[in-house]
Amino acid sequence: MLSWFPENISTYGAQLDSLFALIYYITGVWFVAAQALLLYFIIRFRRRPGVRASYVRGENAGELAWVMVPVVVVLALDLFIDYRSHPAWALVKEEFPADAIAYGGTAKQFNWAFTHPGVDGKLGSEDDVTLDNELHVPAGKDVQVSINSIDVIHSFFIPTVRVKQDVLPGRTTRVWFNATKPGRYEIPCAELCGFGHYTMRGFLVVHSPEEYEKWTAEQKPTPAA
């Protein structure tokens, strides 16, 4: 199961993957134990001539302990999972780094448009560069993308970065990440957005910092609409 994850290229991805692994091992033990018990009972207590079933109603405390003790252990493990999950959630979705490079984005049926901050590194200035379906970022830098939609709900999903955020019309939602490995990665739309939903495919292009500077300098600023 764990080997099916795509490569992780973000700083927080490893923490999310290890959380998945933690739940996988905890539930795996319970799952195997429960299935084994089920199978064992079915075989061990098959009908045999002359043997009557035990009359056990499970209504007194002593008998119910067989169910309630495992349930308490399950509850404790569940709360432990939540306890471990909260910091990871907060890291990705609540605590946005203050000095991240700001990007803008607009989603529509059926493509992405990403606005890059340009040479001055500031969004909303004259050297901003807007590209269809391509988001260029420097490796190892915190990046924040503020995206909105002009029509229906889309979802900004980068599997290799382990991040997903629905993109809504009428409001701006933010995503931050720090991609560590240069390369070209797909950005699917993860929310059904119409007949062309399956074609709504963008790319995250991660450059090394030097290469990113070079790339930025080569771009022509997109004139304001």
Next chain:
Amino acid sequence: MSMQAHAESPAHHFDHPEPTTFLRKYVFSVDHKVIGKQYLGIGVFMAVAGGLMAYLIRWQLAWPETPVPGFGWVPEPYMYEGAIPPEFYNSMVTMHGTIMVFFAAMPILLGAFGNFLLPIMVGAPDMAFPRLNMMSVWTLGVASLVLIASFFMPGGAAAHGWTGYAPLSAKAAYTGVDWGGTLWILALALEFASFLMGGVNFLVTAINMRAPGMSLMRLPLLVWMQLTAAVLFMLSVGPLVAAAIMLLLDRTLGTGFFLPERGGDPLLWQHLFWFFGHPEVYVILLPGFGIVMEILPVFARKPIFGYRSIVWSTIAAGALSFIVWAHHMFVSGIDARLATPFSITTILISVPFAIIMFAMIATLWGGSIVLTTPMLFALGVIATFLIGGVTGIFLGSAAVDIYLHDTYFVLAHFHYTLFPSVILAGLGGLYFWWPKMTGRMLNETLGKIHFWLTFIAFNCVFLPLFLVGVGGHHRRIYDPYQYDFLKPFQPVHEFATMAAIVLILSQLLLLVNVVMSLMSGEKAPANPWGANTLEWQTDSPPPHGNFKTVPTVYRDPYDYSVPGAALDFLPQTHP
């Protein structure tokens, strides 16, 4: 403990005479047993339609844009010489979900089993309001016709997903589907009305019309679970009806409840939909579990383990289901600080379900288990639901859900909760109560082959889909191989599709079995399984009015293998 107040109520309420004409007896019937079969007919018909849609979807995923065998006759613009275009694929995805949840699961589990069994199990001659009952099933019939009609509208059937997320669903231009989307809302509204009327009947019948001695804590667990399901539905559907009307106004009159450019809010729809949607999951789950609860004690010859704990767990799960809805919306753009509280309520709801699952397994301990067809299906429910249960823990963690949300992991997870409780439990219930419904036995050997094929094929379809979900495969994708990272998953889709074809074809065994049973099946005795609950203490099939004399209840529903008793079962009517 006796319930003197109810002693005369069944006879008092039972005022309709036995019908004599065909029309009155089978079409405009007010008899809950006939109405139950009518629900079964509608539910099975729609389930077959939904199953064929699953076949189309699966074919497209395995071999995109190639002609689907057997569908070359479908005219353009729906299909092109048997090949599926993207618009039609989205319609199939939408209608498969809508049909399976609202027009197959609910009619079969609540409509058919609830209607047929609930009055007999509580010792009543019929539902409290027989004419209302007839109106419920007829309303569902109209709803089904409206839904089917939506396929024939210009632009085809709704294509915005069964969850109908606005604004995609709020403007015809966004999907290119005009009347199809509007009729989808109308069909759902009628379906809600149908099950609201049905719910009133379930509630009043189980509370007011119990036979003398049938105290609440002597009710079979199926009745408890049907009752809880009815209450959950009645309490949760209001907000969705409101949402549906707002959506209808947005679509037809151009209002802006969900459209931001007119001051609306797309997230409002999601809140209202999931406030209903999560309780709705249990509206389907609980009656399925109830069927398992009736089958297990009979074929383990043991009382169900922890009856009272199960009753309280059922009620607790129902209550908690109203405060977990936002776990469907972790990455939707809601306030991020809401995630952890909703994660915790979601975790808490696993407690009553863990109690119910462990109690089912504990029931087997020390039993005298015989693997009849109904028992195989009931055990199959436990084995597969365990997978649905544990994979829910991953999704309940908000942090892990960031990546898994809207992937095949979610799809596999909810199919592992709904397939056991709807299809496996439904089939188990059918094999179990068929002799009671028709007076004929089914063939056991065919039944067992049917079980094993269904069980193995189901797991072959959906287990691999967890893996592609972990691989990041997102849902509702017409052609996955547009994406480089999904290209390696094609063999997985091919395998799942072949298994799905086996799964669908193996259902023909049931058809053969049913036809053989009706034509030349062995006559069923009143109590073929040696069971305790009231439906087995009357003829197969039960006469008009269910019982020749009003039964008196003396004991718990699951008194099997009582020490010192001559037989290993003591019916509820046994003094």
